[in-house]
Amino acid sequence: MAMVEPRSTKYRVLASHLGMLAFIAIILFPLLMVISISFRSGNFAAGSLLPENPSLEHWYLALGIPYTGEDGVTTQPPFPVLLWLWNSIKIAVVSAVLILALSTTSAYAFARMRFAGKGFVLKSMLIFQMFPPVLSLVALYALFDQIGNHVSWLGLNTHGAVIVASLGGMALHIWTIKGYFDSIDRSLEEAAIVDGATTWQAFRYILLPLSVPILVVVFILAFIMTIMEYPMASVLLVDTDKLTLAVGAQQYLYEQNYLWGDFAAAAVLSGLPITVIFLYCQKWIVGGLTAGGVKG
Amino acid sequence: MSDGYASVRHRPAETCKNIRRCHRATVINGLTTMITETLSSPGIESRHSMTRVLLKWGALAALVGAALYLILALYAQREFVFAMLFLVLTASAVAVFVSKKLYAHRYIFPAIAGMGLFVIFPLMYTVGIGFTNYSASNLLSFEHVQENLLSRTYQSEAVRYDYQLYKTEEGYVFWLEGEHQNLTSTPVDLESGERSAPVLPVSGKPQGEPLSIREIIQLRGELSDLTLITEDGRELSQASLRSFAAIHPQFTLHDNGSLTNNQTGVTYFPDQETGFYRDGDGNALSPGWTVNIGWDNYLKVVSDPSIRGPFFEIFVWTLSFAVATVVFTLALGLLLANLLQWDQIRGKGFYRTMLILPYAVPAFISILVFKGLFNQNFGEINLVLEGLFGIRPDWFSDPALARTMILIVNTWLGYPYMMLLCMGLLQAIPRDLYEASAMDGAGPVNNLFNITLPLIIKPLMPLLIASFAFNFNNFVLIALLTGGAPDIIGASTPAGTTDLLVSYTYRIAFQDSGQNFGLAAAIATAIFLVVGALSLINLKLSKIKV
Numbered sequence: 001m002a003m004v005e006p007r008s009t010k011y012r013v014l015a016s017h018l019g020m021l022a023f024i025a026i027i028l029f030p031l032l033m034v035i036s037i038s039f040r041s042g043n044f045a046a047g048s049l050l051p052e053n054p055s056l057e058h059w060y061l062a063l064g065i066p067y068t069g070e071d072g073v074t075t076q077p078p079f080p081v082l083l084w085l086w087n088s089i090k091i092a093v094v095s096a097v098l099i100l101a102l103s104t105t106s107a108y109a110f111a112r113m114r115f116a117g118k119g120f121v122l123k124s125m126l127i128f129q130m131f132p133p134v135l136s137l138v139a140l141y142a143l144f145d146q147i148g149n150h151v152s153w154l155g156l157n158t159h160g161a162v163i164v165a166s167l168g169g170m171a172l173h174i175w176t177i178k179g180y181f182d183s184i185d186r187s188l189e190e191a192a193i194v195d196g197a198t199t200w201q202a203f204r205y206i207l208l209p210l211s212v213p214i215l216v217v218v219f220i221l222a223f224i225m226t227i228m229e230y231p232m233a234s235v236l237l238v239d240t241d242k243l244t245l246a247v248g249a250q251q252y253l254y255e256q257n258y259l260w261g262d263f264a265a266a267a268v269l270s271g272l273p274i275t276v277i278f279l280y281c282q283k284w285i286v287g288g289l290t291a292g293g294v295k296g
Numbered sequence: 297m298s299d300g301y302a303s304v305r306h307r308p309a310e311t312c313k314n315i316r317r318c319h320r321a322t323v324i325n326g327l328t329t330m331i332t333e334t335l336s337s338p339g340i341e342s343r344h345s346m347t348r349v350l351l352k353w354g355a356l357a358a359l360v361g362a363a364l365y366l367i368l369a370l371y372a373q374r375e376f377v378f379a380m381l382f383l384v385l386t387a388s389a390v391a392v393f394v395s396k397k398l399y400a401h402r403y404i405f406p407a408i409a410g411m412g413l414f415v416i417f418p419l420m421y422t423v424g425i426g427f428t429n430y431s432a433s434n435l436l437s438f439e440h441v442q443e444n445l446l447s448r449t450y451q452s453e454a455v456r457y458d459y460q461l462y463k464t465e466e467g468y469v470f471w472l473e474g475e476h477q478n479l480t481s482t483p484v485d486l487e488s489g490e491r492s493a494p495v496l497p498v499s500g501k502p503q504g505e506p507l508s509i510r511e512i513i514q515l516r517g518e519l520s521d522l523t524l525i526t527e528d529g530r531e532l533s534q535a536s537l538r539s540f541a542a543i544h545p546q547f548t549l550h551d552n553g554s555l556t557n558n559q560t561g562v563t564y565f566p567d568q569e570t571g572f573y574r575d576g577d578g579n580a581l582s583p584g585w586t587v588n589i590g591w592d593n594y595l596k597v598v599s600d601p602s603i604r605g606p607f608f609e610i611f612v613w614t615l616s617f618a619v620a621t622v623v624f625t626l627a628l629g630l631l632l633a634n635l636l637q638w639d640q641i642r643g644k645g646f647y648r649t650m651l652i653l654p655y656a657v658p659a660f661i662s663i664l665v666f667k668g669l670f671n672q673n674f675g676e677i678n679l680v681l682e683g684l685f686g687i688r689p690d691w692f693s694d695p696a697l698a699r700t701m702i703l704i705v706n707t708w709l710g711y712p713y714m715m716l717l718c719m720g721l722l723q724a725i726p727r728d729l730y731e732a733s734a735m736d737g738a739g740p741v742n743n744l745f746n747i748t749l750p751l752i753i754k755p756l757m758p759l760l761i762a763s764f765a766f767n768f769n770n771f772v773l774i775a776l777l778t779g780g781a782p783d784i785i786g787a788s789t790p791a792g793t794t795d796l797l798v799s800y801t802y803r804i805a806f807q808d809s810g811q812n813f814g815l816a817a818a819i820a821t822a823i824f825l826v827v828g829a830l831s832l833i834n835l836k837l838s839k840i841k842v
Contacts, residue, residue: 109403136418168414
């Protein structure tokens, strides 16, 4: 590129590289530290970034295996981490499927059909999406208490309640999918309809196969957002064996029962898969996230 | 409507001059008629569609039946708000799925219903709670409180029997010795959970040795649940380890709504202003019920010094926290985005992946990681600081340091998002602008303030407002990192120097022993107004076309 470059450029480039590397070192410090701590023995051990006496005790406990130390004392796993991870994944998969199904059909109507109140509904969805559910927790608690009196699998302390409650946050996904549908030429569907296809068939056999990329993105987004949901799950779930990872993980760091090393192993074990999924899909996810401003 | 569709359909496609317009008309007019056409077309198809219609109506009827059952059950329990909610939901579901005019609404109904049920209804319900005294001491409705009080009993000292327990082969037999008569029971199978037994007057004691006091203590759980019923229908329950006494209802309800305590003779009148039964001296009877108290919760926030002080301190901190977070994350994100956009830098992919790592790690994990790293005694950050500078800052007990820590952590969490936003926006700026400025001898700082910022600030603004609103309500960060600590001194509700308004309401509602849901809902309503205003501004700024 025929860019005019001042003479000092070389030094500026070098300075930028050094600056960014130093910054990355600071940024990664907490993450590297946690990996290192998960291999130290004991819950209070201090030490360097590379542990001097690597021990797998925290990893045994995080995987739910009782650990017997060199002194012969057997430690039981403090919390069912794998069960929490499983709960989280179960809830997140089911709600991501539901969210995907419902927001795709809604987005189809918003993108292709004309009906009364469309603009109003779309705008209201954008507004209400900004209200955090944590503010109406009292009402949500009362709501699920009432439902639970009659439909037990949707009451308090059930995974059904958490799954159903996550359906309140579909507005963002509807907007994302609608934007994608808008970018697809509608003449294909119209041709199908002229040939006698129903609206549903045009949607199911023509538009949906064309939209697989955005559906994958929305599924992953919904999955990650449900896994990370904390406030509602913390109020709705009570029993230790029902908790999700996001609610359960904090129990490691209570003042009275400070299990720093055990936490580190559990955090790496459960955080790594989610981080890898996110990094792998970041190209597609970023577009969806920047549209709504949900995180950070 | 059906004419519009049919005519288009039966006309050969080539005769339609403007195919696109024709097709659009088809889509719009034909939406509803296609279903009817399929259903009414003759032959095999119609038999097939008959089953579909039957299935459809069967499923609808089953759903409506289940919903009506739920509504009636809620209505019977006097939960009118919830009964109304589900009535509206069911009615609109039926309307949408039966009416052909509302065909398009079928597609959006589940999503809208979900939002209505889990976003809009809780929001309105919360606003409603803000005007009541709903709290741990006023939890139930008036009817439930009355029911609760009327079901209470007490034991009279007047009718009292000493007892002895005999173990026989058929079960345990009671021997009751009273002032006027002695009673004995039929054998009771205590272990298998029998809860009541008749007693009859007799003259002679049962055979054998009575159980010792130690054996009776072992049975105390079963004994305390047991009711003995005399011939004239009087109920006796265990009064002490050695005696049974008659049970009477504690309260009698009068026609004017007052309750008299049969034991003390005091009469209580219902006070619908405060939601308690009160006697003549104003002493309240627990539990209370939920009543509407108007603007009292809001007045309390403004007038009660032990709430007003903490509330305003938290409000100011919430605002500064949200502003500071947006400024810090934007500054850092913009700087890094600029560097990553620079042609001279190599290894962009590596830098990019490393720099968005904090964003990829689930927040609930990284916040807890920081909580451990900042720990005053065992945390690695204090170990490093002590090694380098010989200091051990009290991150969790000094308000200023705790706030600094929160800002550090939140900047770490939030800058990648801003960086990604800025990278997208920077790509849209024409390169020749920088070319021209370089010719004029402008440096990077000049470029930033005179080209980059003015060009990206407009599309960035709605996203910055969204980020502000998100951080204004960043509950997870506070709940997991500090829990609001250190506490504000002199506050009557739980309030901490690092609490945001949203975690403050959470603590009032769920962590305080008083569980003052009414006050929490009033503060939540105030936050709703702030968020609502922000999102309206945002909608205006982003000029969204629908």
